[in-house]
Amino acid sequence: MVNHSCTSDACTFLVCPCGSNQALNFGAKKKLLVCTDGSCPHSKLGNEFPIINGTPILIPDLKCDTAFTRGNTRSYVSRATHDLPSFMLKIRQWLMGDITTRENVDHFRRLFDCENKIRILVIGGGTVGVGLDLLIKDLDCEIVVVDVYASDAVDYVCDSHYLPFKDSSFDAVWIQAVLEHVIDPKMVVAQIARVLKPKGAVYAETPFMQPVHEGAYDYTRFTVLGHRYLFRDFRAVKFGANRGADIALAWSLKYFMTALLRSKNIGRACFYLAIIFLLPVRPLLSRWISADSASGVFFVGVKTESRLTHRELPKLYRIK
Template structure:
């Protein structure tokens, strides 16, 4: 994998509160500014091998839980794959088909990156997302990943509302199926804009018509226009549905059965039997899919210009025509 080495990542890290430098101390890191609330030695603890760089006074992330979860991850022995990844290849494609849209867009993003060793930041990257494997296997790219939990493909634990990296420090950002799980997605996108270099790239995938899928940590959905306005300080390179109305219907059938039977297993079983609904996405024209998508993507370039309110209203690409 093309993960950035720990020393390279460590040199980039800053205090999430004041964005000043950090120093290593026994038990963790701390801010170098004497007036910062996180100046005490070990203010940012280590959780296994991951520094926990969270402004706990301004985050829903709990310090103790973050450390305990990461410690368990660090000491656990590798086990068999779980969920859809544990199924035979044919069944895996039924329950978790390859995300071809992500693969195409990540390929475009990688080909657009400048220089011999560009840096790609993965926000919410505890696992390698569906369709983005190429980003982790491009020998030219240095991948830096973080999440609120540690994992083999993350280098630190952080809250995306306060990314502990300097401004203009990365060439691209990947944020796949994350923005629905943060309290303030507009603040997170502002942080993404801040850490990107001039002309840096972002690739995002976010749900539109999907049921709650992370319990208490699922907050927000976006229409196509709303998603574009979320990234209003970016020039659009490409945008559209990741999955259309057929996939959205499959989600609804799954959760209808769950509600009727009080069984998630029953819902997943019916979802597997009705996998063919996903194929209907190909029959729906783009303008109708825009209004009924299960999820949406945005690929854009950092800009200093912001879309106006009039421009975002005129942006609408769906099938509903005003009278």
């Protein structure tokens, strides 16, 4: 999946994330990248972007307001869930239900022509999660993965508020369980629109009724309509709720028990017990009411010239 084409001279779409839209040149021994805009601090000796184990660290911390630094590329957040063995992840996936994500991946893949050598950007793909594995399965195209920490899956470490890519570089963008962790989601979505080609596709999945996770790097939640409006410059193909009130209740119980007994392990056990207990009840839940307290929300859409208006937004409530 990982494509490191931009660490070679052949790179055509990488630019400095400082906002100058200027190309990057290699520095000493190809272990550094330097901005070609002389007024950018990252063009100066000693301020270059490092390349660590083949992965460029493109955090413009000298020019832009960012929570990250070029010098610290280890994991900024705990990845406890993703450290589970794969069979446990599969059981977890089955218990929590992933039907919506599967359907959404199908909708998303229909928005671009896989025969046409397209390029997809995955934001926050440091760990291949539920959904992304379905997307990349049997997909023959160029996939570029970015995250705020380095991993085997990551092509570029960057802050998604400052994507290091030229305008109109991608045919599609995938952003799953990321927008709650960015400080300014509107700014990140504007970056997504910028790097997408006209009529480029986006898939976003974001928590709604989930407590804070990943500590100091968790900032925002969205209702279905709030999330739809975040992508106001996109035509919606499909949007809605992902996982219903039963999962939201299990999240609440987990944090209630953790707060009461000060034990994350007991909280986690209560979470799974609640899901198992509620599993038979899931088909009985009202779809609409469950959506109003869903665990997450999603959006599948296409970049467009016309903007969704305030007048139109409330009319979209409970429209499939």
